[in-house]
Amino acid sequence: MKAIMVMFDSLNRHMLPNYGCDWIKAPNFLRLGMKSLTFENSYAGSLPCMPARRELHTGRYNFLHRSWGPVEPFDDSMPEILKNNGVYTHLVSDHQHYWEDGGCTYHTRYSSWEISRGQEGDPWKGVVGNVNIPDSPFDNPLKHFMSGMVRQDQINRRYMQGENCSQGITFKNGIEFIEENKDEDKWFLQIETFDPHEPFFSSDEFREMYPDEDYDQADFDWPPYAPVFEDEAVVCHGKKRYAALLSMCDYYLGKVLDKMDEYNMWEDTMLIVNTDHGYLLGEHGWWAKSIMPTYNEIAHTPLFIWDPRFGFKDELRSSLVQAIDLAPTLLDFFNVEIPSSMEGKALKNVIAEDSPVRKFAMFGYHGSHINITDGRYLYMKGPARKDNTPLYEYTLMPTHMRSMFKTSELQDVKLVEPFDFTKGCRTMKINAIPGFINPVQYGSKLFDLKDDPKQLVEIDAPEVEVRLTCEIARMMKLNDAPSEQYERMGIQKDGNFSLEMLAAQRDASKASEYIAELDGFGYQSGVFNQLMALLNITPEAQRQVLLEGFIDYLSVSSSTDKIIKKEHIKGFAEQVPMPEEQRAMALYFMEIAGRTA
Numbered sequence: 001m002k003a004i005m006v007m008f009d010s011l012n013r014h015m016l017p018n019y020g021c022d023w024i025k026a027p028n029f030l031r032l033g034m035k036s037l038t039f040e041n042s043y044a045g046s047l048p049c050m051p052a053r054r055e056l057h058t059g060r061y062n063f064l065h066r067s068w069g070p071v072e073p074f075d076d077s078m079p080e081i082l083k084n085n086g087v088y089t090h091l092v093s094d095h096q097h098y099w100e101d102g103g104c105t106y107h108t109r110y111s112s113w114e115i116s117r118g119q120e121g122d123p124w125k126g127v128v129g130n131v132n133i134p135d136s137p138f139d140n141p142l143k144h145f146m147s148g149m150v151r152q153d154q155i156n157r158r159y160m161q162g163e164n165c166s167q168g169i170t171f172k173n174g175i176e177f178i179e180e181n182k183d184e185d186k187w188f189l190q191i192e193t194f195d196p197h198e199p200f201f202s203s204d205e206f207r208e209m210y211p212d213e214d215y216d217q218a219d220f221d222w223p224p225y226a227p228v229f230e231d232e233a234v235v236c237h238g239k240k241r242y243a244a245l246l247s248m249c250d251y252y253l254g255k256v257l258d259k260m261d262e263y264n265m266w267e268d269t270m271l272i273v274n275t276d277h278g279y280l281l282g283e284h285g286w287w288a289k290s291i292m293p294t295y296n297e298i299a300h301t302p303l304f305i306w307d308p309r310f311g312f313k314d315e316l317r318s319s320l321v322q323a324i325d326l327a328p329t330l331l332d333f334f335n336v337e338i339p340s341s342m343e344g345k346a347l348k349n350v351i352a353e354d355s356p357v358r359k360f361a362m363f364g365y366h367g368s369h370i371n372i373t374d375g376r377y378l379y380m381k382g383p384a385r386k387d388n389t390p391l392y393e394y395t396l397m398p399t400h401m402r403s404m405f406k407t408s409e410l411q412d413v414k415l416v417e418p419f420d421f422t423k424g425c426r427t428m429k430i431n432a433i434p435g436f437i438n439p440v441q442y443g444s445k446l447f448d449l450k451d452d453p454k455q456l457v458e459i460d461a462p463e464v465e466v467r468l469t470c471e472i473a474r475m476m477k478l479n480d481a482p483s484e485q486y487e488r489m490g491i492q493k494d495g496n497f498s499l500e501m502l503a504a505q506r507d508a509s510k511a512s513e514y515i516a517e518l519d520g521f522g523y524q525s526g527v528f529n530q531l532m533a534l535l536n537i538t539p540e541a542q543r544q545v546l547l548e549g550f551i552d553y554l555s556v557s558s559s560t561d562k563i564i565k566k567e568h569i570k571g572f573a574e575q576v577p578m579p580e581e582q583r584a585m586a587l588y589f590m591e592i593a594g595r596t597a
Contacts, residue, residue, distance in 0.1 A: 001185065001186065001268055001269075001270070001308075001333065001334060002184075002185065002186070002187050002188070002189075002265070002268060002269040002270070003187075003188045003189070003269060003270040003271075003272070003330060003333060003334070004178075004188075004189045004190075004191065004256065004260075004265075004269060004270070004271050004272070005188070005189070005190045005191070005192075005271075005272045005273075005274065005326075005330075006191045006192075006253060006256055006271070006272070006273045006274075007056075007190060007191070007192040007193070007273075007274055007275065007276075008192075008193060008195065008196065008249055008273075008274075008275045009049065009095065009192075009193065009194050009195065009196070009197040009275065009276055010196055010197040010198070010275065010276070010277065010278065010279040010289075011196060011246070011249070011275035011278070011301075011302055012196075012242070012246070012278045012279055012281075012297065012302075013278055013297075013300055013301055013302040014278070014297060014300075015239075015242070015243065015246060015281075016029050016246075016302055017029060017030055018030060018032075018033045018038055018302065018304075019038075019302065023243075024243050024246060024247070025209055025243075025247050025250070026246060026247060026250040027250065027254075028250045028251070028253045028254035028257060029250055029253065031254070031257055032253065032257060032273060032304050033304065033314065034313065034314045035257070035260075035266070035271075035306060035313050035314070036271060036273070036304045036305055036306035036313055036314075037304065037305050037306070037307075037312055037313065037315055037316070037317050037351060038303075038304055038315070038316050038317070039302075039303035039304070039305070039316075039317050039319075039321055039350075040316055040317065040318050041300075041318055041319065041320045041321065041361075041375050042274075042300070042301045042302065042303035042321050042322070042323075043299055043300060043301060043320070043321070043322050043323070043361040043363055043373065044276065044277045044298070044299045044301050044322070044323055044363050045061050045062070045063070045322050045323045045324050045361075045362070045363050046061055046062035046063035046323075046363070046364070046365075046366075047063070047276075047277050047289070047290075047294065047298070047299075047363065047364065047365050048068075048276065048277060048289060048290060048365070049068075049095070049097050049103075049276055050068050050069065050070075050097055050102055050103045050106075050401070051063055051066070051067065051068060051069075051365075051366070052276035052277060052323060053103070053106055053276065054066075054069070054070075054071060054075070054106075055323050055324050055327075055344075056078070056323060056326055056327060057071055057075065057076075057077040057078050057079065057080075057106065057109065057327060058071075058075050058076055058077065058078070058324075058327065058341070058342065059076075059078065059324050059325070059326075059327035059328050059338075059339075059341075059342030059343060059344035060324055060341060060342055060343040060344065060421065060479065061324065061343060061362065061479050062366075063363075063364050063365060063366045064366070064370075064476060064479055064481040064482065064485055065366075065393075065394045065419070065481070065482060066366060066393055066394060066395055067365075067366035067367065067393060067400075067432065068102050068366075068400060068401050069102055069393075069395055069397055069399055069400075070101075070102065070103060070104055070105035070106065070397045070399060071105040071106055071109060071397075072105075072395065072396055072397055072422075073396055073397075073425065074396070074421070074422040074423045074425045076339040076341050076342065077109040078326075078327035078330055078331060079091070079109045079110045079188065079190070080109040080110075081331060081336060081339070082188055082330070082331070082334060082336060083109070083110065083111045085334070085336045086186060087186045087187060087188055087334050087336070088111050088112075088181075088184075088186065088187040088188070089109075089110040089111045089112075089187070089188045089189075089190070090110060090111060090112050090113065090114075090177055090187065090188070090189050090190070091107055091110045091112075091113040091114070091190045091192065092113070092114045092115075092116075092170050092171075092173040092174045092177065092189070092190070092191050092192070093107070093113070093114075093115060093116070093170060093190070093191075093192040093193070093194075094115065094116040094117070094118070094119050094166035094167060094169070094170045094192075094193055094194050095119070095192055095193070095194045096117070096119045096120060096121075096122035096194065097401065098115070099115065099122075100401060100402045101399040101400070101401075101402060101403055101404055102399045102400055102401040102402065102403075104399070105397065110190070114173045116166040116167075116169035116170045116173065117156075117166060118156040118157075118159060118160050118165075118166040119156075119166050119194040119195075119197075120149065120153060120194065120197070120198075120199060121146075121148065121149025121150070121152045121153050122152065122156060123152060124152070124155075124156050124159075125155050125156060125158070125159055126155075127155045131151045131154050131155055132154065133147070133150055133151060133154060134154070134218070134219070134220075135218040136218050136220050136222075137217045137218045137220060137230055137234045138220070138223070138224050138226075138229075138230065139229070140224040140226055140588065141581070141584035141585045141587070141588040143224070146224075150222070153199060153201075153222075157201060160201070161203075162203055165201070165203070166193075166194070167193045167194070167195045167248065167249070167252060168252065170191065170192070170193050171191060171193070171252040171255055171256070174189060174191035174256065175255055175256070175259060177189050178256075178259050178263075178265075179259075182259075182263045182265065186334070188330065188334075191256065193249070193252070195245055195248065195249050196242060196245040196246045196248075196249055196279075197279075198221070198222050198223060198279075198288065199221050199222035200221035200222070200238075200241040200242050200244065200245040201221055201245070202221075202241075202244045202245040202247075202248045203248060206244040206245065206247045206248045206251070207240075207241070207244045209243075209244060209247055210240040210241075210243050210244050210247075212236075212237055212240050214233075215233055215236070215237045216233075217233065217234060217237070219237075220234075220237070220238070220241070221238075221241040221245075223238050223281070223287040223288055224287055224288070225287065225288040225289070225290055225291055226286075226287055226288075226291075226588075226592070227285055227286055227287070227591060227592060227595060228282050228285050228286060228287060229591075235281065235282035238281055238282065238287070239281045239282070242279070242281055253273070256271075266306065266308060267308055268308050269306075269308060270305070270306060270307055270308060270330075270333050271304075271305070271306040272303075272304070272305050272306075272326065272329075272330075273302075273303070273304040273305075274301070274302070274303050274304075274323075274326065275301050275302060276301075276323070277289065277298050277299065277301065278296075278297050278298045278299070278300065278301060279297070279298065280292070280295070280297050280298060283295065283297050283454075284297070284455070284597060285595075285597070290365065291435070291437045291592065292442075292595070293369060293380050293439075293442050293445060293597070294363065294364060294365070294368075294369065294371050294380065295455050296378065296449070296453070296454075296455055299363050299371065301323070303321065305329075305347065305351060307333070307348075307351045309333075309348075310351055310352050312351065312352070317350055317351070317354050318354060319350045319354050319355065319356045319357065319358075320356065320357075320358050320359070320360070320361050320373070320374070320375050321347060321350060321357065321358070321361075322344065322358070322361045322363070323344075324342070324343055324344030325344040325345050325346070325347050325357065326344070326347075327342060327344055328342050328344045328345060328346040329344075329346045329347045329348070331346070332346035332348055333348075341420075341421040343478060343479065345357035345358060359374060359471075360372055360373065360374050360468075360471050360475065361373050362472065362475045366393075366432070367388065367391050367432055367434070367435065367439070368383075368435075368439040369381055369382050369383075369439055369442070369444075370472050370476075370485075370489060372468050372471055372472050372475070373449070374468070374471075375449070376448065376449060376450055377446065377447065377448055377449065377461075377464055377468065378446070378447045378449055378455065379444070379445070379446050379447075379464070379465060379468040379469075379472075380442070380444060380445040380446075381444050381468075381469060381472055381489060381491075382439060382440060382442060382443050382444040382445075383439060383440050383488050383489055383490075384488065384489055384490025384491075384505055384508075384509075385440075385487075385488055385490070386440055386512045387438075387440075388434065388438055388439060388440055388488065389488060390484040390487060390488060391431075391432040391434075391484065391485075391488060392429050392430060392431060392432055392482065392484065393428075393429075393430045393431075393432050394416070394419070394427045394428070394429055394430075394482065395427060395428055395430070396425065396427055396428060398410065398428060398430065405430065409430060409431070409433070410430065412430075412431065413428045413429065413430055414428070414429045415427070415428060415429070416428075416429045419480045420480040421480065437592055437593075438529075438593075441526070441529040441593060441595070441596065442595070442596055442597070443509065443596065444465070445458050445597075446458060446459050446460070446461060446464060446465055446468075447459065448461075462499055462502055462503075463499070465502055466497055466498060466499055466501075466502055469491060469497045469502070470495055470496075470497050472489075472491060473486070473491050473492060473493070473494075473495040473497065474495055476491070477493075477495065490505050513528040515531075515547070517547055517548075517551060518551070518564070520562060521554070521562050521563070521564050522561075522562060522563045522564070523563070523564050524563060524564065524565045524566060525596055526566070526593070526594035526595060526596045527564050527565060527566055527568075527569055527594065528564075529593040529594060529596075530566065530569045530570075530590040530591075530593050530594040531550070531564070531569055532593070533586075533589045533590050533592075533593035534546070534569065534573055534586060534589075534590055535547065537585070537586055537589060546576065549572070549576070550569075550572050553568070553571070553572045553575075554568060557571060557572075566594060569590065570587065570590070573586055573587055573590060574587075
């Protein structure tokens with residue numbers, strides 16, 4: 001028996017023809033759907049890239065204990081377990097995060113691995129002199145933080161033309177492994193490409209599939225992680241650039257299907273085609289992922305599986321499944337014992353008869369909302385404390401995405417008692433660095449996916465919120481979640497949560513929007529968060545002066561209804577003496593802080 005996993009990054013379910021998209025050209029995905037099972041209710045778990053890959057290895061949620069980081073010494077890694085049980089495992093990838101500090105222990109779990117360089121800002125080819133940076137329609141004050149990556153990306157593209165692109169080389173390496181080992185038994189091949197993750201760099205032949213002659217603004221293929229400030233023409237252009245790259249992914253997927261056909265590998269080879277998460281292209285007024293609520297465009301993922309043990313193809317499976325289920329599914333396929341630490345379930349019975357393996361799927365980012373769905377309702381449980389604390393990282397591998405933890409972060413490290421999955425190892429407990437967006441500002445959100453699959457209208461159904469909160473508590477207990485996560489989220493550790501507790505949390509949230517000096521004023525939705533964002537980026541010694549200045553501004557600018565509106569806070573910020581770059585940054589943070597959706 002053999003298995004192949006073709007894994008994409010940021011592959012949007014809602015932009016595949018298999019799931020109803022009528023304008024994307026992806027004939028090989030359609031072909032895949034006819035040769036495999038299409039899963040209708042597949043969800044991510046921990047987000048984004050490397051947290052998702054830790055789940056792929058360990059079959060358990062990452063986001064309650066840890067943000068971005070490597071495989072830990074105590075982790076049970078699916079490829080390594082296979083390797084240790086006589087199944088040869090091989091990884092081919094261009095996913096540059098594997099070669100950074102925050103992903104450095106994943107690829108070495110396989111029997112062998114090959115890399116292809118050049119994706120995104122991969123520090124690959126060196127150019128010392130000036131590099132031309134193309135214009136962009138985005139006026140994003142954070143762009144100077146990305147300038148080094150954009151510069152490096154422009155250098156990398158010089159060496160990635162046609163099928164010599166990093167995705168092309170990755171699939172070429174994967175096909176070579178298939179050709180070399182097609183007659184051998186007991187191997188697992190993971191072909192993993194960073195595409196269609198941004199930047200949406202694709203060959204001209206694919207861009208020409210989505211003409212955009214009427215578009216008269218700057219060409220781009222790299223949206224920011226930000227709200228959509230741009231007009232509909234820019235959004236449409238971004239979708240077309242993504243579509244071109246998706247069609248390129250489809251082209252290379254076809255090469256794997258061709259080999260499956262040529263060598264009749266459907267008889268003895270499992271095929272899994274999956275992704276880590278989706279991506280927003282203007283939906284809900286956002287670009288990308290990470291800083292907004294985790295809508296279904298991000299969390300509801302495409303998944304296709306062919307299992308030669310059963311031979312079911314061109315069918316749908318509606319049971320709820322998650323990324324954590326893939327590791328035990330592969331172990332089960334090779335008849336290898338599944339470790340007790342894995343929370344995921346082997347999908348054999350879902351494949352065979354659509355028999356459910358779970359009633360709920362939980363997902364999220366470390367330190368953000370805890371999200372849960374039963375397939376009908378989707379609940380985004382927001383933090384109960386306005387400062388989103390307490391929050392810690394638990395690790396023996398203190399690295400962030402592209403760097404080790406700073407020594408300043410490690411001054412107050414404590415060793416804590418083992419979790420039930422750390423094999424008796426105590427871990428470091430490290431204060432988590434808060435993100436520049438506080439998830440509290442979005443509140444909790446509840447959607448009815450049956451009546452509102454695009455999650456456009458929040459519903460008020462306290463009984464459903466209470467039921468799903470109790471399920472979150474149950475799943476947190478199964479994950480041996482840190483005790484402070486219950487405190488941060490306002491969830492009882494014993495799993496008891498009532499309508500009265502929910503009402504009290506709602507009242508406390510409203511009462512927290514209070515500044516004594518502004519007593520008597522009300523706030524337009526999101527404006528209190530904007531004011532706090534402005535105060536938070538002001539040096540502490542100057543905050544009281546800033547607040548007094550705002551009160552004076554309101555005395556001549558506010559209307560008689562005593563409601564502070566977005567135009568008030570923006571108008572004040574535009575006249576506060578500060579360097580223009582700092583003002584642009586302040587307005588950017590304030591715009592994001594004012595978002596409640």
